[in-house]
Amino acid sequence: MASLRDVVVVGSGPNGLTAAIELARRGYSAEVFEAGDGIGGGARTEELTLPGFRHDPCSAVHPIGVGSPAFNAMPLARHGLEWLEAEHALAHPFPDGTAALLTRSVDETAASLEGRDGDTYRRLLAPYLGRWDNLAHDFLTVPWELPRRGPITLARFGLTGLPPVSWLLRRFRGERAKGLFAGLAGHVISPLNTPATSAIAMVFALGAHEGGWPIARGGSQAVSDALAGYLRELGGTIHTGVEVKRLDELPPARAYIFDTSPTAAARIAGLGDAFRSFRYGAAAFKLDYALSGPVPWTSPDAHRAGTVHLGPTAGEVDTALRAAVAGRAPEVPFLITSQPTAIDPSRAPEGKHVFWVYGHVPHNWRGDLTEAVERQIERFAPGFRDLVLGRAVAGPPQLQARNANYVGGDIACGAFTGLQTMFRPKPSPHPYSTPHPAVFLCSSATWPGPGVHGMSGHNAARAVWRRLRTADRD
Numbered sequence: 001m002a003s004l005r006d007v008v009v010v011g012s013g014p015n016g017l018t019a020a021i022e023l024a025r026r027g028y029s030a031e032v033f034e035a036g037d038g039i040g041g042g043a044r045t046e047e048l049t050l051p052g053f054r055h056d057p058c059s060a061v062h063p064i065g066v067g068s069p070a071f072n073a074m075p076l077a078r079h080g081l082e083w084l085e086a087e088h089a090l091a092h093p094f095p096d097g098t099a100a101l102l103t104r105s106v107d108e109t110a111a112s113l114e115g116r117d118g119d120t121y122r123r124l125l126a127p128y129l130g131r132w133d134n135l136a137h138d139f140l141t142v143p144w145e146l147p148r149r150g151p152i153t154l155a156r157f158g159l160t161g162l163p164p165v166s167w168l169l170r171r172f173r174g175e176r177a178k179g180l181f182a183g184l185a186g187h188v189i190s191p192l193n194t195p196a197t198s199a200i201a202m203v204f205a206l207g208a209h210e211g212g213w214p215i216a217r218g219g220s221q222a223v224s225d226a227l228a229g230y231l232r233e234l235g236g237t238i239h240t241g242v243e244v245k246r247l248d249e250l251p252p253a254r255a256y257i258f259d260t261s262p263t264a265a266a267r268i269a270g271l272g273d274a275f276r277s278f279r280y281g282a283a284a285f286k287l288d289y290a291l292s293g294p295v296p297w298t299s300p301d302a303h304r305a306g307t308v309h310l311g312p313t314a315g316e317v318d319t320a321l322r323a324a325v326a327g328r329a330p331e332v333p334f335l336i337t338s339q340p341t342a343i344d345p346s347r348a349p350e351g352k353h354v355f356w357v358y359g360h361v362p363h364n365w366r367g368d369l370t371e372a373v374e375r376q377i378e379r380f381a382p383g384f385r386d387l388v389l390g391r392a393v394a395g396p397p398q399l400q401a402r403n404a405n406y407v408g409g410d411i412a413c414g415a416f417t418g419l420q421t422m423f424r425p426k427p428s429p430h431p432y433s434t435p436h437p438a439v440f441l442c443s444s445a446t447w448p449g450p451g452v453h454g455m456s457g458h459n460a461a462r463a464v465w466r467r468l469r470t471a472d473r474d
Ligand SMILES: Cc1cc2nc3c(=O)[nH]c(=O)nc-3n(C[C@H](O)[C@H](O)[C@H](O)COP(=O)(O)OP(=O)(O)OC[C@H]3O[C@@H](n4cnc5c(N)ncnc54)[C@H](O)[C@@H]3O)c2cc1C
Pocket: 010, 011, 012, 013, 014, 015, 016, 033, 034, 035, 036, 039, 040, 041, 042, 043, 057, 058, 059, 060, 061, 062, 063, 064, 065, 242, 243, 244, 245, 259, 260, 261, 264, 284, 286, 358, 399, 402, 403, 404, 405, 406, 411, 412, 442, 443, 444, 445, 449, 450, 451, 452, 453, 456
């Protein structure tokens, strides 16, 4: 008979690996089972187009990863992770060739905005600058668990962050600041009048000033490889190419942690309709390009930025997001783009480039957004199409085929809507527990939600640890 493991983790995304690490670090045996041929889930790197062009099919830019309390408590640099930063974290260009900027410097960012908007920006961020560590800890761990490190800062942040970003935009006069903030909030696929979208925009802005918006040298796979290297050092094991379909296929364990969608966890672990009310949201449409040269941006600032948002005005961003959520493909998509080879030439053959782009489409959409995406890029970088050597296109069905967690192409593994915005996967004092006492959930379907930061894994590991410790004492 197989020996009893302490912890078995299903899925090797950043949250699954983080949960396994944190329990292994506390002395428990941890074994990870991954459906894919390689580890990493949403933090991987592959030659998707042509030989020598190394693309990130999912995450590329890591403002929360670099400031993650979970990652920063691990020796990931020793396991090969090196963060690289562009001169500007973000450029938000306009068709006239100018751009609003987000850089390490608050002054430089403020100076890129119009008139008094720079001062408004400074005033908005001032209470939180230099307080990232406490704020990240308080915001990214379970909000109602004590103790808090900076309760007053957290309360203030909550008051500013809870309203929709459309309210925050009213503080600004010019289109540069409004467009910049709309684009930041647009990282969740929800209209700008969605509650709590101010917090999203604020976290991304603060992240730029406090830790930057770095990419990983060699690609996002380096994040997963570093996590896996540390887990193995702690004695953990990882099996790839094993799609878990039933709980009884797994070795016997004291706790099972699912880095999967709630729906998959319920199906596999026989949890019935435990997550029946959970909602998946609109989808991403992802394009990875192999280019013969750098993107020919009209804006000089865009050449020096790691990330470039294409959707100049808040109105355009909102229209594109609203269409995707309402079940229509956007005519003019809002695009989030990243140009890794601007700072990491190792990703492509000499003189060549990779370019990472996604827009937003309805849940489970089956169409092709490529033409609309390239029209939008050409608006800010005329001549772009002439540089394309190869492209890998992934709409919702392909995204879900790559990773079962992207249900219907929803890269957040759960809609950003209603109570589910804060109470993921559902309102509960124990959000990482399930009706089965040995089964836990740690994916981005749980608080604090999507992103490569491992904090859902961290929070779930604490819940599992409490359960195991209590059982050990009894
Ligand atoms: C196009 C795109 C762009 C993104 N951009 C960014 C970005 O720039 N920055 C950022 O921080 N985040 C980004 N993200 C989001 C980020 O990738 C995810 O939020 C993050 O990876 C979630 O981590 P996770 O551990 O919860 O799950 P995942 O990373 O999704 O990992 C889950 C793992 O579980 C495995 N699995 C699922 N079911 C089973 C099963 N039954 N048996 C075994 N294994 C199973 C999957 O194969 C997968 O490997 C992006 C995502 C996408 C798709």
